[in-house]
Amino acid sequence: MNPVSEKQFSIIVAVAHNNAIGKNNQLLWHISEDLKHFKKITAEHTVIMGKNTYFSLPIKPLPKRNNIVISDIPGEKIAGCIMAYSIEDAIDNADPENENFIIGGASIYRQFFGIAQKLYITYVHSNFEADTFFPEISDKEWNILEIIPQKEEHPEGLKYDFYVYARR
Numbered sequence: 001m002n003p004v005s006e007k008q009f010s011i012i013v014a015v016a017h018n019n020a021i022g023k024n025n026q027l028l029w030h031i032s033e034d035l036k037h038f039k040k041i042t043a044e045h046t047v048i049m050g051k052n053t054y055f056s057l058p059i060k061p062l063p064k065r066n067n068i069v070i071s072d073i074p075g076e077k078i079a080g081c082i083m084a085y086s087i088e089d090a091i092d093n094a095d096p097e098n099e100n101f102i103i104g105g106a107s108i109y110r111q112f113f114g115i116a117q118k119l120y121i122t123y124v125h126s127n128f129e130a131d132t133f134f135p136e137i138s139d140k141e142w143n144i145l146e147i148i149p150q151k152e153e154h155p156e157g158l159k160y161d162f163y164v165y166a167r168r
Contacts, residue, residue, distance in 0.1 A: 006096060007091065007094045007095070007096055007100060008098070008099045008100060008117055008118075009048075009091075009094070009099075009100050009102060009112055009115055009116045009117060010099050010100070010101050010102065010116055010117065010118040010119065010120060011101070011102045011109055011112060011113065011116045011118070011119050011120070012038060012041060012042065012101050012102070012103055012119075012120040012121075013103075013104065013109065013119075013120075013121060013122070013134055014027070014029070014031070014034050014121075014122035014124060014160075015121055015122070015123055015124065015134045016028060016124045016126060016127055016128040016130070017123070017124070017125055017126055017127050018127040018128065018130075018133075019133045019134045019135075019136065020127070020128040020129070020130030020132070020133055020134075021104070021105075021106065021109075021130065021132050021133060021134050022104075022105065022106070022130060022131070022132035023128075023129065023130045023131050023132065024131065025052050025055075025056050025105075026056065027056075028124075028128040028130060029124060029128070029156075029158060031122070031124070031154060031158060031160060032152065033150065033151060033152040033154075033160075034122045034160065034162075037122065037162055038103075041101070041120055042062070042065055042101045042103070043064045043065065044064055044065070044098075045065060045066070045095070045098055045099055045100065045101055046065065046066040046067075046068060046094055046095040046098070046100045046101070047062055047065045047066070047067055047068070047100075047101045047102075047103045048068045048070065048084075048090050048094065048100060048101065048102050048103065048108070048112075049067070049068070049069060049070070049102075049103045049104055049105070049108060050069070050070050050104065050105045050107060050108045051069055051070065051071050051072075051076075051078075052105050053103060053104040053105045053108070054067070054069045054078065054081070060080075061078075061079075061080040061081050066082060066095065067080065067081045067082065068081065068082045068083075068084050068090050068093050068094070069081045069082070069083055069084065070084045070085070070086070070087070070089075070090050070108060071083060071084070071085060072085070073085075087108075087111045087112070091115075099118075101120075102116065105132065106132045106133065106134070109134060109135065110135060113135050116167070117166065117167050118145075118164065118165060118166055118167070119137065119142065119163070119164070119165040120162070120163075120164055121137070121162070121163045121164075121165065122160055122161075122162050122163075123160055123161050123162075123163055124158055124159075124160045125158075125159040125160060125161075126158060126159070137165065140168070141167060141168055142165040142166070142167060142168065143165060143166050143167075143168050144163060144164070144165055145164045145165060145166050146162075146163070146164040147161055147162070147163055147164075148161065148162040148163075148164075149161050149162075150162075
């Protein structure tokens with residue numbers, strides 16, 4: 001049996017209006033409510049990320065989660081993390097019982113985009129200058145399950161909403 005079909009993969013990401021997600025290996029904004037949302041959704045689950053995303057985290061590894069880090073250096077080890085040396089290796093190491101969250105970066109998102117069953121998207125309603133972008137979400141492939149409106153005022157006036165999509 002295909003290990004992908006028996007495991008649940010979801011992508012979680014914050015995306016600007018122009019699909020921008022990052023610049024110089026950094027997020028484009030700081031939204032406290034988004035960070036709380038991320039923590040609430042991913043706590044007690046497995047998170048899968050590329051090495052650059054891991055090194056960009058303020059707290060490493062992310063607490064109360066199984067951290068899978070994908071590296072292109074065979075045998076590389078990062079303390080407190082499960083290492084994967086390919087997407088297939090990450091899939092093999094994913095939790096077979098619970099939702100697994102893909103948390104970046106752009107290359108990892110692209111590689112999991114075709115197998116993810118759900119998307120948790122924070123839409124930031126502004127355009128940003130970036131060097132990293134998220135793939136287009138097609139209405140033909142994805143159905144909106146839920147839209148959660150912004151609750152907290154952002155100090156810089158950013159407007160955003162939380163969307164949940166399921167693959168059609």
